[in-house]
Amino acid sequence: MTDLDLLELRQVSKHFGSFKAVDEVCLTVRAGARHAVIGPNGAGKSTLFGLISGTLPASAGSLHLDGQDVTRLPVHRRVALGAAATFQHSSLFMRETVLENVLLAVLRRTGTGLGGWRKVSARAAAIAQARTLLERVGLPSRHDHAAAALSHGERRQLEVAVALATEPRLLLLDEPAAGMSPAETERLTELIAALPGEVTVLLIEHDLDMVFELADTVTVMHLGRHLETGPPDQVRASAQVQSAYLGTVEVAS
Numbered sequence: 001m002t003d004l005d006l007l008e009l010r011q012v013s014k015h016f017g018s019f020k021a022v023d024e025v026c027l028t029v030r031a032g033a034r035h036a037v038i039g040p041n042g043a044g045k046s047t048l049f050g051l052i053s054g055t056l057p058a059s060a061g062s063l064h065l066d067g068q069d070v071t072r073l074p075v076h077r078r079v080a081l082g083a084a085a086t087f088q089h090s091s092l093f094m095r096e097t098v099l100e101n102v103l104l105a106v107l108r109r110t111g112t113g114l115g116g117w118r119k120v121s122a123r124a125a126a127i128a129q130a131r132t133l134l135e136r137v138g139l140p141s142r143h144d145h146a147a148a149a150l151s152h153g154e155r156r157q158l159e160v161a162v163a164l165a166t167e168p169r170l171l172l173l174d175e176p177a178a179g180m181s182p183a184e185t186e187r188l189t190e191l192i193a194a195l196p197g198e199v200t201v202l203l204i205e206h207d208l209d210m211v212f213e214l215a216d217t218v219t220v221m222h223l224g225r226h227l228e229t230g231p232p233d234q235v236r237a238s239a240q241v242q243s244a245y246l247g248t249v250e251v252a253s
């Protein structure tokens with residue numbers, strides 16, 4: 001791990017019974033990177049995401065966020081340390097409005113309780129911040145709509161706003177383009193590309209067009225193992241990676 005590495009996985013494994021869904025994966029994510037994890041179906045990407053975000057406990061190995069061992073920390077402690085995730089299965093409050101969803105995340109981060117909420121200045125600051133985040137993700141005109149009324153793509157945008165409200169150093173995106181139309185994917189890609197450089201992005205994604213447009217570093221997983229990490233062009237040209245996608249690769253054991 002160097003000063004520039006924000007996240008490091010050291011021989012991280014996840015076993016389900018005798019099955020190794022993630023098998024001794026080593027990975028570093030540079031601060032400021034746009035890092036994508038790809039791989040064929042069943043490669044272990046979602047499991048790896050769970051291990052990094054904290055929804056799944058690791059069976060072996062360790063994870064380090066900015067040098068701190070977070071292996072045993074629950075999701076909320078990892079969020080407090082700066083690692084926020086959006087999930088494939090929406091975690092929004094569907095009956096609340098778009099603005100309220102973001103506002104709740106802002107208030108959680110600032111620790112503003114009912115007492116603080118009664119103060120007009122604190123309330124105004126939190127609302128202003130929530131509005132700014134909604135503008136950043138491209139939902140400025142949807143404040144008063146219930147989250148349930150949003151399209152699938154808009155919900156993903158809202159999830160990014162909720163995650164950004166925690167002011168993450170590491171934003172974890174689990175298949176952000178899943179179920180999106182090409183236009184929605186394009187908009188989301190632009191949104192992620194426009195995030196400030198101090199927000200490191202790690203995404204797991206099936207849509208390779210999105211990956212190769214966005215990522216400066218790509219990791220390929222196959223059968224639970226780390227296959228290759230490198231710049232997009234190198235990964236795209238790799239015979240090993242091409243074989244993995246065609247289902248013919250042999251991974252050394």
Ligand SMILES: Nc1ncnc2c1ncn2[C@@H]1O[C@H](COP(=O)(O)OP(=O)(O)OP(=O)(O)O)[C@@H](O)[C@H]1O
Nearest residue numbers: 016019020021039040041042043044045046047048
């Ligand atoms: N809770 C579980 N119990 C048993 N096996 C599991 C569990 N979760 C995942 N697996 C298995 O682990 C392997 C990796 O699954 P995972 O969902 O991480 O892969 P993936 O790369 O995200 O796949 P996809 O691209 O299809 O979503 C699969 O063979 C899957 O069946």
